[in-house]
Amino acid sequence: MACVTDGQPSESGRSMIEAVAAGARTAEDVARQTGLPLFRVRGGLRDLVASGLLVETADGYHRP
Numbered sequence: 001m002a003c004v005t006d007g008q009p010s011e012s013g014r015s016m017i018e019a020v021a022a023g024a025r026t027a028e029d030v031a032r033q034t035g036l037p038l039f040r041v042r043g044g045l046r047d048l049v050a051s052g053l054l055v056e057t058a059d060g061y062h063r064p
Contacts, residue, residue: 003044004051012036016044017063018051025060 003013011036019033031041045061048054055064 003047004053007051009051009053012040013044013048013053016041016048020054020061021063025062030061050059 003010003016005014009017015034015036016030020028022033024030024033027038027042027045030036031038036044042047044053045054045056049056049061054061056062
């Protein structure tokens, strides 16, 4: 399941963005906060970064 379609986040993508906005910095943090499986979160975060909706830095994921 893609987390971004035509530049718009899916429901799970929005959940991941909200988790990052609330302070989650790692894929594990996002998985804990959203209840999504870690493998889905890792793929989703890659999609969100590739689409520019999140950025990844040395200290984790952030909103741009």
